[in-house]
Amino acid sequence: MTSPDLDLDPAPAGAGPGAAADSRRPDRSALPGRSGRRARARMRLLRERPGRLAYLTLVAVLFFSGFPLYYSVVVASRDNSALASVPPPVLPGANLVENVERVFATVPFGTALVNSVLVSAAVTASVVFFSTLAGFAFAKLSFKGAKGLLVAVVATMMVPVQLGVIPLYMLMIELEWTDTLWAVIAPGLVNAFGVFFMTQYLRGSLPGSLIESARVDGASTFRIFWQIVMPAARPAAVVLGVLTFLTAWNDYFWPLIVLSSPDRYTVQVALSSLSGGYVTDQSLVLTGTMLATLPLLAVFALLGKYMISGIMQGAVKG
């Protein structure tokens, strides 16, 4: 698979400082490397061709990965009473449109979709911007205490901030932000993983000589950031953006706590309110689930490879 704009290789030709990290490059196939060819030839001698059993196992895994999602479509396209039949239906039926209409009639699902898009977009833009900014400082600028502060960033990745919900809720009351989208957006504006991810990327991919010559030309630090760093960070920004958007879209615990009016719900909260009714109408609930998941599946189909490289990058470096 070739993806020219997904060049997360930390050492593009002649990059200098990051070249040492090249041997740790995680993903040889998704990131076609300039230097990886020989190594790959050697691996070919060692890595066995997978047998039939390997492929069978993978097919089984794929089946179990996909089936629950497929089954939600089956249920979503059926009449609720059809679910009680024996054997249970395994093929989609004809009630999808009707069920979708019922979802929109039961909860303000359209509003919830809009809310989720707003929240996720705001969080993603903010995380990518601030992470690039801080990543640039950590990777390419020298200042006192840089090392200690970067260690602090890494340490905060492990902090279970979810456990601070009670004071966070009290804070939102003080700010009069409860039951508004601000309350959902604010805690997501920055995250440690993003800063760390960008630091690692810029450290390896941004040539120091480029910054130096810009300085010689009299560019201010912010101008260097804006005109050199931002464009250079684009491939990593896409990866970080996809991962952040997905996390924000799927967030549930905090929005459930802080949002109380149905027209402020995000998709996940709307979905849970659908399933919390007194009479559980499974085809209704699973239609909602399908609607909430479809946008993500579209994003995944388009940008899944970026997610994969992001997860694998974060893993090796993290």
Added chain:
Amino acid sequence: MTVTAKGAARPSPAGLWRYRLDLKASPYLYIAPFFALFAVFGLFPLAFTAWVSTHEWSLLSDEHVFVGLGNYQALLTDPYFWNALANTISILLLATVPQLFAALLLAHLLTMRLRGQTFWRMGMLLPNVASVVAVAVIFSQLFGRDFGLVNWVLESLGAGRIDWQAGTASSHIAIAVMVAWKWTGYNALIYLAAMQAVPKEVYEAAHLDGASRLQQLFQVTVPMIRPTVVFTVIVSTIYGLQIFAEPQLFAGGGANGVTGGASRQFQTLTLYLYEHGFNRGFQFGYASAVAWTMFAVIVLVALLNYVFIRRIRSAS
């Protein structure tokens, strides 16, 4: 890397001053938003939880009476708390141990020369795209007592139907399956990345010694990627101790959702926290004590993991 001022050709004194200020202050300015926002919305709330937990603190009253460790005392004598702790640990183990083993095996498969690598990797990651809410809703349907597909399969295989939600063990298994379904492929990709960074010479040696593929995995690969394994164990543990959506929605929402089933058979710690903090008169003091205790448990478990895995290492 240091950026030298050399050659910033003879500017005016004012320009030089501005240049120096830019060079000195910019880095701090650039990292400030992260630290400021994280402090306000992340660290401060977590730390303030400790303070609130020593008070009789309710949203319904303006008076916050200091009670010392009273909330903790009440907590530790509440059998429902111990029940929630036991449930959480049980679900955590059921979800994490098989999941990480499966992830290691899958990652091992993915290191082979497969046709369509990206396709298989995407397939692994597919479940991770669905939200916890979606996962919980879908699996609640699959594990349904009367019309669930799982019970139908069991029945046609000659086994009896199981009321997954009613039993302690069965409900824990169902919830563990949800967690494992969502995260196995994700962890497999993390292991895969680490495995690809293992120097090939190591395998050459093992290969010459006649080690089988499986032996290579557990005797060569796993020790080599130990830091990554420790990382996934700790992250999965932190996640597992805070499980909320799966049990809440497995009960079908409503009152049973908050208590984790009619007899609290699958109430987790976060559900217990939610019940006291946001569902029953906003007992913020008491719920904070729950949160802070969970924090202690998380730190403890992370440390135990660390020590345990280090000891395995020094033993081998």
